[in-house]
Amino acid sequence: MKDKKLYITDLDGTLLREDGSLSPFCKRTLQEMMAADLPFTVASARSVFSMQDLLRGLTFTLPIIAINGGSISDLATGAHYVINEIRTEVSTDLLSMIADSGFAPYVSTFNGKKDCLYYNRIVNKGMQWYLDDRKNARDSRLHYLETLSASLADQVICIIVMGKAAPLSDLRETIHEKHGSRLMTQFYENQYSRGWFWLSIHDARATKGQALRTLVDRWGLKDRELVVFGDAENDIEMFQEADRAIAVANAESALKIHATEIIGPNRDDSVVRFIAAETGLAARPIPN
Numbered sequence: 001m002k003d004k005k006l007y008i009t010d011l012d013g014t015l016l017r018e019d020g021s022l023s024p025f026c027k028r029t030l031q032e033m034m035a036a037d038l039p040f041t042v043a044s045a046r047s048v049f050s051m052q053d054l055l056r057g058l059t060f061t062l063p064i065i066a067i068n069g070g071s072i073s074d075l076a077t078g079a080h081y082v083i084n085e086i087r088t089e090v091s092t093d094l095l096s097m098i099a100d101s102g103f104a105p106y107v108s109t110f111n112g113k114k115d116c117l118y119y120n121r122i123v124n125k126g127m128q129w130y131l132d133d134r135k136n137a138r139d140s141r142l143h144y145l146e147t148l149s150a151s152l153a154d155q156v157i158c159i160i161v162m163g164k165a166a167p168l169s170d171l172r173e174t175i176h177e178k179h180g181s182r183l184m185t186q187f188y189e190n191q192y193s194r195g196w197f198w199l200s201i202h203d204a205r206a207t208k209g210q211a212l213r214t215l216v217d218r219w220g221l222k223d224r225e226l227v228v229f230g231d232a233e234n235d236i237e238m239f240q241e242a243d244r245a246i247a248v249a250n251a252e253s254a255l256k257i258h259a260t261e262i263i264g265p266n267r268d269d270s271v272v273r274f275i276a277a278e279t280g281l282a283a284r285p286i287p288n
Contacts, residue, residue: 006224013231069211070157084206085155109154117141126162126196209237
């Protein structure tokens with residue numbers, strides 16, 4: 001067994017509580033452990049911008065994995081070390097396929113200087129929820145475009161389509177039939193706006209598992225025992241790469257079958273409690 005460890009956790013449904021927040025206990029305990037050189041980082045479907053706000057007050061010495069492996073980035077500065085963009089000809093076709101299906105997407109990009117989140121038409125309440133959420137967060141990435149194809153001048157990291165389950169699932173199948181080997185898609189219900197589903201489309205290289213391999217290789221972490229935490233299907237590849245794969249109790253059944261251990265639910269701050277107990281790095285006793 002390797003003596004040194006590296007802890008990597010998903011955020012929503014795993015480290016975060018059910019309302020999408022990092023509890024005061026969780027943040028305080030992580031601050032204490034990270035000040036004591038805890039080897040720790042996160043891998044999330046969230047953007048760097050979203051994580052900067054959520055994880056404010058935590059100092060990461062390692063890069064974070066954002067947008068399901070779409071980028072490996074520095075949390076403090078937002079700088080990207082790795083971007084796995086969708087090829088322009090594929091993105092162009094995706095926009096056409098999405099429009100033909102009656103949907104409209106959000107397009108997440110990097111324009112060479114900053115991250116951008118473009119939109120054009122708002123065609124359902126699921127899209128409206130996200131637009132309101134991003135405006136409330138004062139998301140500087142958000143830009144309305146008269147013609148969404150103009151976004152393709154940037155590096156396209158992710159295209160997100162929101163809608164009801166059945167027609168969105170049909171769109172996913174159509175995309176896989178044409179571009180299956182070139183793309184990776186994630187399909188899931190928005191846990192903060194129930195009844196609305198997200199189809200997240202990435203380049204085939206953009207997975208948490210691939211990002212994890214890149215992180216370990218480029219940052220000299222091969223001597224570490226890899227301990228990962230997750231709750232959903234987009235964590236499966238990450239689980240397969242890990243020495244120990246730990247699912248929270250509320251995790252999807254499809255992920256639990258890949259777990260080496262199952263701990264308490266996210267609502268109980270189970271990830272932080274597990275790390276604190278295993279490492280003994282928390283300065284104060286962990287309450288029951």
